Amino acid sequence: MSHIKASLPVIRRLPRYYRYITELKNKGTQRVSSSQLANIMGSTPSQVRQDFNCFGGFGQQGVGYSVELLHSEIEKLLFPPEKLNAVLLGAGNLGVTIANFVLKESQGVNLVGMFDSDNAIIGNKLFGMEIKPMSSFVDFCQEEHVDILIVCTPKDAAEELACDVIKSDVKGIWNYSHFDFSVHDSSLIVENVHLRDNLMALSYRITHKDDE
Amino acid sequence: MSHIKASLPVIRRLPRYYRYITELKNKGTQRVSSSQLANIMGSTPSQVRQDFNCFGGFGQQGVGYSVELLHSEIEKLLFPPEKLNAVLLGAGNLGVTIANFVLKESQGVNLVGMFDSDNAIIGNKLFGMEIKPMSSFVDFCQEEHVDILIVCTPKDAAEELACDVIKSDVKGIWNYSHFDFSVHDSSLIVENVHLRDNLMALSYRITHKDDE
DNA sequence: TAGATTGTTAATCGATTAACAATC
DNA sequence: TAGATTGTTAATCGATTAACAATC
Numbered sequence: 001m002s003h004i005k006a007s008l009p010v011i012r013r014l015p016r017y018y019r020y021i022t023e024l025k026n027k028g029t030q031r032v033s034s035s036q037l038a039n040i041m042g043s044t045p046s047q048v049r050q051d052f053n054c055f056g057g058f059g060q061q062g063v064g065y066s067v068e069l070l071h072s073e074i075e076k077l078l079f080p081p082e083k084l085n086a087v088l089l090g091a092g093n094l095g096v097t098i099a100n101f102v103l104k105e106s107q108g109v110n111l112v113g114m115f116d117s118d119n120a121i122i123g124n125k126l127f128g129m130e131i132k133p134m135s136s137f138v139d140f141c142q143e144e145h146v147d148i149l150i151v152c153t154p155k156d157a158a159e160e161l162a163c164d165v166i167k168s169d170v171k172g173i174w175n176y177s178h179f180d181f182s183v184h185d186s187s188l189i190v191e192n193v194h195l196r197d198n199l200m201a202l203s204y205r206i207t208h209k210d211d212e
Numbered sequence: 213m214s215h216i217k218a219s220l221p222v223i224r225r226l227p228r229y230y231r232y233i234t235e236l237k238n239k240g241t242q243r244v245s246s247s248q249l250a251n252i253m254g255s256t257p258s259q260v261r262q263d264f265n266c267f268g269g270f271g272q273q274g275v276g277y278s279v280e281l282l283h284s285e286i287e288k289l290l291f292p293p294e295k296l297n298a299v300l301l302g303a304g305n306l307g308v309t310i311a312n313f314v315l316k317e318s319q320g321v322n323l324v325g326m327f328d329s330d331n332a333i334i335g336n337k338l339f340g341m342e343i344k345p346m347s348s349f350v351d352f353c354q355e356e357h358v359d360i361l362i363v364c365t366p367k368d369a370a371e372e373l374a375c376d377v378i379k380s381d382v383k384g385i386w387n388y389s390h391f392d393f394s395v396h397d398s399s400l401i402v403e404n405v406h407l408r409d410n411l412m413a414l415s416y417r418i419t420h421k422d423d424e
Numbered sequence: 425t426a427g428a429t430t431g432t433t434a435a436t437c438g439a440t441t442a443a444c445a446a447t448c
Numbered sequence: 449t450a451g452a453t454t455g456t457t458a459a460t461c462g463a464t465t466a467a468c469a470a471t472c
Contacts (some may be wrong), residue, residue, distance in 0.1 A: 002437070004272055005423055006420075007462080007463075009463070010463095011413050011417060012409070012413050013411060014412070014416060015406070015408065015409035015411070015412040016392075016406075016409060018412070019268055019390060019409075022329055024455090032432090033427075033428085033429065034430075035429085035438085040395070041395065042392070042394065042395035042398070043464090044325045044464075044465060044466090045430095045465095046464070046465050046466065046467095047463090047464065047465075049430065049431065049432085050431095050432090050463090050464080051428095052430095052431095053431065053432075057430080057431060057432095058315070059429080059430050059431080060429085060471090060472065061428090061430040061431070061470065061471045061472055062427080062428055062429050062430065062471055062472035063428080063430080063431090063471095063472055064429065064430080071384075077410050077416065077420075078415070078416055080419040082416065082448060084415055084418065084419075089463090093309055093312055093313075097305055097306055097309040098407075100305055101282075101305075101306065101407055102411070105408060105409055105425090106408060106417050108412070109411060109415060119344070130378065132379070132396075147418060148414065148415075171421070172414050172415075172417065172418045173412075174411060174414055178231060180228075180254070181256035182254065183252070183362065186254070186360075189414065189417045189418055189421065191410050191411070191413060191414040191417075193228075193405065193410060194227070194228075195226060195310075195313055195317075195406070196227065196318060197227035197231075197319060197404060197445070197448090198403050199222070199314070199318055199320075199321060199386060199403070199466095200227040200230070200290050200318075200320070201226070201227060201403060202223050202360065202384050202386055202401065202403040202461095203290070203291075203292065203320050203321060203360075203384075204223055204289065204290055205223060205228050205384065205401045205403075206224060206292075206296065206359060206360070206383045206384045206401055207292040208218075208289075208298075209383070209401065211217055217440075219438080221438095221439070221440095222439095234472095235454080245452085245453065245454090246454075255464055256440075256441060256442090257438065257441095257453090257454095258440070258441050258442065258443095259439090259441075260457095261453090261454065261455065261456085262440080262441090262456090264454095265454095265455065265456075268452080269455060270448090270455095271453080271454050271455080272448065272454070273446065273447045273448055273451085273453060273454040273455070274446090274447055274448035274451080274453050274454065275447095275448055275453070275454080276453065276454080277454090295450090304437090363455085366438090373457075404458085
């Protein structure tokens, strides 16, 4: 029953726990031990227990964890009571794919707007929503209570947006651009998905596998 | 001149250094100090120096780092002498976007094949390449020397692929599926891009910002 | 009761930060 | 020479792992 604030590594593991426990639940498994979970996660029983104890400890000494309880508790942690509202900035190739992903595969997050600066596509309908001009997004955010900005613009556009972002009063950014919001404003909650950086890291690790 | 094997956090920072140093180079900046870089990176001068010393230390005491030299050294580290060959498994919405990304925005990696199990799209041409049946990818890998597998299939399909992957003798996986290759085969080099997990972590952090 | 397995405290490990001698 | 800034060693911090008492 400690309820220590969860550290970032713990938070990052939470969705993975959720995935595996959902699988167990669907298989009809009733109980699971920290060592079984460690096995599935590729970690250690200690870590599993430490992780869960950040949130209050869902287990029973001598018995293990109830899959059902674990599932519903982690669900409560991951899905807020009201869905978060998100807005897409940059409706290019990647942006549209991510928008589609949010609409179809994410529980917990609503896509409520799409913005672009290209006149050629402004006004087009996509997923039943009209692509609006980029310049109108700050006003939109004020009216519609937007929580998350999904940034899929080129770097320069993202950089220009930086001031507007602060004005817009959003709580977090899902950032696919090469502009690092977190470096410039540490109060923002940012998750970066830097595809290029990620592929480079993979390529480095492959190439230097046998170093020393 | 220590040349310690770079740890994963250091490797992950390398592409970011590269981005910032490329910018400095394009601006015509000649020299940069560890504290300036720390500022741009949102880290500390100590970390910058430690990081670079993993690769042999590119600086000059009392003077700083030459932007030109830093750029070319990091480039050498990140881009292998021969490009790596990659193959896409799963040419759905996300897969096609990623393929497009690799073709247009990644130096250092070649896309040499695309595979899917859906008969409706097998044989279609995309980016001048024919989508081939999934069943043929192991043979293809043997003939064409494939280094990287980009997995954009649903979880079940990825799970079925697991054995073939080992046979195929690839060196690394860029994984967008919900099947965790790294847990099941720790000898594989895997970079996971779990969009759903990532968005969930963002949503958790937003919702629990003010906890304790 | 004995065996199993948690919750929690303590020990270890690794990464980050600080300090300082070396040197341009 | 004095000032600046690195390379490198030492100190700190945080996360992971181990140990063990509590308890089902």
